[in-house]
Amino acid sequence: MNFELTDEQRQIRQTLTDFAEREIKPHAARWDRDQAFPREVFGQLGSLGFLGVAFPEPYGGAGADTLTQVVVVEGLARYDAGLALACAAHMSLASGHLAGFGSDAQRARYLPDLVAGRKIGAWCLTEPGSGSDAAAMTTRATRKGDNFILNGTKMFITNGGVADVYVVMAVSDPGAARTGISAFIVERGAKGLSTGRKIEKLGLRSSDTAEVILDNVAVPAASLIGEPGAGYAQALKVLEAGRIGIAGWATGIARGAMEEAAAYAKERRQFGQPIASFQAIQWMIADMATRIDAAWLLTGRAAALRDAGKPFAREASAAKLFASETAMWATTKAVQIHGGYGYVTDFPVERYMRDAKLAEIGEGTSEVQRMIIAKSLIKEGYLPA
Ligand SMILES: Cc1cc2nc3c(=O)[nH]c(=O)nc-3n(C[C@H](O)[C@H](O)[C@H](O)COP(=O)(O)OP(=O)(O)OC[C@H]3O[C@@H](n4cnc5c(N)ncnc54)[C@H](O)[C@@H]3O)c2cc1C
Structure with a gap:
């Protein structure tokens, strides 16, 4: 390695x-x-x-x-x-x-x-009624002559309100369950494509998140990505790779928070000395650095497996799970190290803490990552089938 x-x-x-x-x-x-x-x-x-x-x-x-x-x-x-x-x-x-x-x-x-x-670009899988169980989506794609007609609502779409190109998953064959879902390209300006209310968020407020509404949107059959019915399998593969990115994203949040906390601890004086000289503070920063290193190494392993053409689903989930929980943990400690100043908006660590929470939710919640890892352990015989 x-x-x-x-x-x-x-x-x-x-x-x-x-x-x-x-x-x-x-x-x-x-x-x-x-x-x-x-x-x-x-x-x-x-x-x-x-x-x-x-x-x-x-x-x-x-x-x-x-x-x-x-x-x-x-x-x-x-x-x-x-x-x-x-x-x-x-x-x-x-x-x-x-x-x-x-x-x-x-x-x-x-x-x-x-x-x-x-x-x-925006990628539209989640719906108001289907998140972790993405295959339960209800957005429909109905063939009409040379077009597909898309109807439905997508929820929590990053870049949804600002995108020019949307990749939309929709049910093209309602009888076929997961193999009845197809992926389509929809361009900004398509008649019937709109965004719903602005979604106010706890964090990540510089990122646009929107509902994407498809009301009789006609797209040419040439907008179908791959074969009809391949959309769900494609989406799972995209998510698998996306998790490596989100693991890196979460590691970056943790690293930013650690850097802010260390810099603050060197400046802030209590009891006549910088708080960075207290062992309690040093240990928090030492633990942050160790977890960040571990998150980065798990992420690097998943990336290396992907590039080597080897299976990487479990490793990507492990990296995403660990890095997400590291981000949440490290940003909370960064606020702690700032004391009262960590709780106010004059310093960036409260923003890091608000932002980090999404890591445990988006692109598969931490529970979903544990399910994927457990499934792999079942296959290996560590857990009962
Ligand atoms: C800021 C933001 C950006 C996003 N960007 C996008 C995007 O660009 N494109 C997109 O398609 N989606 C996007 N999402 C959606 C995101 O992927 C979903 O929110 C996420 O997959 C969880 O789905 P849900 O919110 O419906 O929660 P639910 O699936 O309803 O889950 C609720 C709770 O139940 C738990 N749960 C569900 N099923 C199980 C189970 N079988 N066993 C144990 N626990 C379970 C979950 O872990 C969670 O704790 C975004 C969301 C947010 C908040």
């Missing part, structure tokens, strides 16, 4: 850090307060090549590996988890679905703009 980043990955991380210190860190608190998605900065990330690191070169990407994309998501989440989530959903989910399962014509039509950040 190689535990080191390559020179190229180190360089990407450094360039991203320089950009984030300049263009993200000074504004993150305001975007959070105003619930403002920084579209312009998203575009800049695209033009600088960050959104395309892991996409094929013919579409404007850099053709790098999964870990390189994780380096980008982790590096962004360290400063602004909302913007980082917007990028992760755009890259791993929407663009990743098109790159992985789209036809050559679909890739050529959509990927160059998505990779360059000129267009934004």
Whole structure:
């Protein structure tokens, strides 16, 4: 196993850090307060090549590996988890679905703009009545001549209100259960496509989250991604890879919180000395650093397995589960280290703590990750079938 980043990955991380210190860190608190998605900065990330690191070169990407994309998501989440989530959903989910399962014509039509950040992608699986049990969706796709007619409502869609390209899962064959679900591309401006009420969130307020409503939206049959009925299997594969990104995202939040806590502890004096000299504080930071390292290593293992073409579902779930719980734990400790100042909006750690909670919910809750891991343990005979 190689535990080191390559020179190229180190360089990407450094360039991203320089950009984030300049263009993200000074504004993150305001975007959070105003619930403002920084579209312009998203575009800049695209033009600088960050959104395309892991996409094929013919579409404007850099053709790098999964870990390189994780380096980008982790590096962004360290400063602004909302913007980082917007990028992760755009890259791993929407663009990743098109790159992985789209036809050559679909890739050529959509990927160059998505990779360059000129267009934004959204990925629509969840519905008001179906989250963890995504296959229970009720959005329908009915064939009518050369078109499919989409009807239904998608819930909690990241970039839902700002996207240009939507990947939508819908039931095309109601009798066929999971193999009756297909995936479609819907473009912004399609008649009958709208977004519902603005969803007010606990955290990640610089990320746009919206209901996506499909009211008799006609899409050409050429918008179908892959075979009819392949949509659910595609979505599971997309989620499997997406979890590696979310593991990196959660690790980035934890790292950002640890850095803020350590810096504060060196400045803040009580009983005549910096609180960083108290063993109780040092141990909290030591535990943070250890858990962050472990989360990063689990994430790196899942990414390496994926790039080697080996099964990685359990490893991706383990990375996502551990990194999410690390993010929640570390951000709570970061607030603790700040004392009363951690509880107020003058310091960023309360935002990190609010943002971290989604890691335990999105792209499969922690309970769902444990179910996936347990299923694998059942297969190996550790648990009864
Ligand atoms: C900010 C945000 C962004 C999101 N972005 C997207 C997006 O871009 N695209 C998209 O499609 N979705 C998105 N989601 C949806 C997200 O993936 C779902 O919220 C998540 O999968 C959980 O589904 P749910 O909210 O319906 O919860 P439910 O599935 O109703 O779960 C409620 C509780 O029950 C537990 N539970 C459910 N089933 C079981 C079981 N079998 N055993 C044990 N416990 C169980 C869950 O773990 C959870 O604790 C987003 C959500 C949020 C909040």
